Amino acid sequence: MSAERPASKAAPLLDLEFDGGGLYALRSTVAAHALEAGLGDGWVNDLVGAAHELAANAVVHGGGRGRLRLWKEHEALHLQVSDSGEGNPGEPARWGDSEGSGLWMVRRMVDQMDLRTGPYGTIVTISLAITDASRLRITISEVQGWRVLALSGDLDLRTVPDLTAAVSEAAGASSRLVLDLAEVAFIDSSGFAALIGVRQTFEALPSGALVLAAPSERLTRRLRTLGLYDRFRIHLTVAEAVSVRLGGYPDTGGSSW
Amino acid sequence: MTETKKDRRPDAGFQHPLMLGSGDGTFADLALAFLAEGLARGERVAAAVPETRLGTLAEAFGPRLRLFDLTEIGRNPGRILPLVLFAFADAAEGDDVRILQEPVWEGRTELEYPACVQHEALTNLAFAGRRMTVGCFYDASALGPAVVADAHATHQGPGYSPEAVMDRYDLPLPEPERVHAVLRFDAAGQEGTRAVAAQCAAAHDLGADQSIDVELVVNELTANSVAHGGGSGLLRIWGEKDALVCEVTDAGRFADPLAGRRPAGLSVTGGRGLLLVHCLSDLVRTHTTENSLTIRAYFRR
Numbered sequence: 001m002s003a004e005r006p007a008s009k010a011a012p013l014l015d016l017e018f019d020g021g022g023l024y025a026l027r028s029t030v031a032a033h034a035l036e037a038g039l040g041d042g043w044v045n046d047l048v049g050a051a052h053e054l055a056a057n058a059v060v061h062g063g064g065r066g067r068l069r070l071w072k073e074h075e076a077l078h079l080q081v082s083d084s085g086e087g088n089p090g091e092p093a094r095w096g097d098s099e100g101s102g103l104w105m106v107r108r109m110v111d112q113m114d115l116r117t118g119p120y121g122t123i124v125t126i127s128l129a130i131t132d133a134s135r136l137r138i139t140i141s142e143v144q145g146w147r148v149l150a151l152s153g154d155l156d157l158r159t160v161p162d163l164t165a166a167v168s169e170a171a172g173a174s175s176r177l178v179l180d181l182a183e184v185a186f187i188d189s190s191g192f193a194a195l196i197g198v199r200q201t202f203e204a205l206p207s208g209a210l211v212l213a214a215p216s217e218r219l220t221r222r223l224r225t226l227g228l229y230d231r232f233r234i235h236l237t238v239a240e241a242v243s244v245r246l247g248g249y250p251d252t253g254g255s256s257w
Numbered sequence: 258m259t260e261t262k263k264d265r266r267p268d269a270g271f272q273h274p275l276m277l278g279s280g281d282g283t284f285a286d287l288a289l290a291f292l293a294e295g296l297a298r299g300e301r302v303a304a305a306v307p308e309t310r311l312g313t314l315a316e317a318f319g320p321r322l323r324l325f326d327l328t329e330i331g332r333n334p335g336r337i338l339p340l341v342l343f344a345f346a347d348a349a350e351g352d353d354v355r356i357l358q359e360p361v362w363e364g365r366t367e368l369e370y371p372a373c374v375q376h377e378a379l380t381n382l383a384f385a386g387r388r389m390t391v392g393c394f395y396d397a398s399a400l401g402p403a404v405v406a407d408a409h410a411t412h413q414g415p416g417y418s419p420e421a422v423m424d425r426y427d428l429p430l431p432e433p434e435r436v437h438a439v440l441r442f443d444a445a446g447q448e449g450t451r452a453v454a455a456q457c458a459a460a461h462d463l464g465a466d467q468s469i470d471v472e473l474v475v476n477e478l479t480a481n482s483v484a485h486g487g488g489s490g491l492l493r494i495w496g497e498k499d500a501l502v503c504e505v506t507d508a509g510r511f512a513d514p515l516a517g518r519r520p521a522g523l524s525v526t527g528g529r530g531l532l533l534v535h536c537l538s539d540l541v542r543t544h545t546t547e548n549s550l551t552i553r554a555y556f557r558r
Contacts, residue, residue: 024437024438024460025437025438025439027456028437028438028440028453028456028457028494029453031449031452031453031455032440032446032449032453033449034452035448035449035451036445036446036448044452048452048456156476157480186451186469186472186473188473188476188477188480188530189477189480189527189529189530189532190480193524193525193527193529194525196523196525197525200525218466218469225340225533225536226520226521226529226532226533227344227521227522228523
């Protein structure tokens with residue numbers, strides 16, 4: 001194994017050996033560590049898919065087993081899969097050489113891919129940049145005197161502070177707030193608690209109002225299950241939300257919407 | 258205005274009587290009489306029964322009776338309290354409340370039954386001192402003597418001992434043949450449990466909606482371990498014949514036996530995590546030992 005290239009000087013987040021029976025657990029484990037390392041939600045599936053392809057190749061063409069290492073270096077996450085080099089002796093082409101091996105898919109998924117193959121076996125290293133973006137993006141705008149916060153991503157334990165900060169800023173600027181929930185993908189119990197907190201903040205303001213706009217069907221069901229649906233003013237679109245009169249009825253007369 | 262009603266129930270406390278029948282004919286006799294009495298008194302009346310009973314009751318009482326299909330909403334016995342009993346009672350605006358309940362029927366599985374007993378026992382705690390009646394029908398000929406004995410223990414009358422019967426059914430859970438994912442987590446690793454849950458749900462062919470349910474339930478269980486269960490825990494996920502099972506074990510205990518079974522209302526501090534777990538899972542089973550708490554959530558495929 002002396003030919004095996006050292007993965008990196010960085011301490012590995014994950015270093016495990018696998019065989020064909022362990023691919024399922026491998027996917028789960030890679031996903032968990034990648035998320036923990038700060039890889040964005042959307043990229044985790046790509047990394048997991050790539051890891052699966054590489055590991056499956058090692059199993060099928062590389063002697064039935066292999067080794068997977070994951071580490072973080074230079075604002076990127078690197079994943080390396082190596083096999084034992086004990087693949088079919090009668091088959092000169094190693095799995096890394098074949099374009100039918102699913103490697104084209106891996107190439108498309110990741111930012112960088114490095115493949116070395118030789119008598120020691122095959123080593124593939126892939127890299128994905130870690131973007132620093134919060135998993136909740138908040139876009140602030142002003143529509144007809146309403147402050148509108150458009151949320152995109154996950155509203156959970158980790159991102160609730162971002163919402164709280166944006167809401168206190170908004171409360172200083174306007175007494176009327178729309179939370180546009182159209183792009184919220186995931187909301188947990190702390191997220192629901194935060195929405196109630198926002199409601200309380202704005203109800204305490206003189207002539208304050210909070211409207212939730214464009215919740216998905218799923219989110220609407222959740223709000224109903226939790227007995228919260230009737231506690232909020234909810235509208236299907238932001239346009240409809242900002243045309244609400246403070247008495248609570250949509251302002252349809254003379255509206256340009 | 259409730260003060261002017263005639264024949265208002267004189268006693269103030271919670272009534273949880275057992276109506277023991279034998280065969281469908283006795284259901285008609287006992288249940289209809291129980292409900293008719295409530296309607297005659299001007300009480301708000303509901304029935305939470307398996308699907309097969311709905312027709313009889315709708316025919317007898319029409320729109321005066323609010324019906325809940327327990328085959329659906331009570332599939333997980335843990336959500337009968339928040340989504341049926343509390344929901345109906347809390348909306349009564351001070352009127353007297355009477356609910357007919359049949360949480361145990363012949364088709365209940367061995368896996369579901371302990372959760373039914375737990376629900377019945379906790380119903381006493383949930384409404385202690387509150388002016389309302391929850392009458393429970395059990396078909397003795399279909400359910401057998403052991404179930405009848407348990408029903409006596411969870412309902413007012415001779416043999417009443419809800420805490421003892423809850424302890425008796427706090428059983429070790431059957432060990433799975435093969436576990437697909439195991440993950441030890443702490444505060445830093447808790448976030449990763451969501452991705453594991455999503456992967457497992459996809460691998461077991463759960464649909465997109467149900468996968469998000471699984472992800473949320475696992476998120477709430479593991480967040481609970483971090484906040485209340487000693488800061489860390491063990492997540493295990495596997496498939497069974499017709500279900501995906503997610504299990505979290507930690508060093509916690511139920512400080513509040515009704516945790517997750519009460520509506521959270523507008524509280525901004527917690528109380529909604531385990532409620533979501535109960536509402537989104539098809540069955541929730543728990544087991545406590547001296548120094549550990551295990552919660553299993555089942556998702557039907």
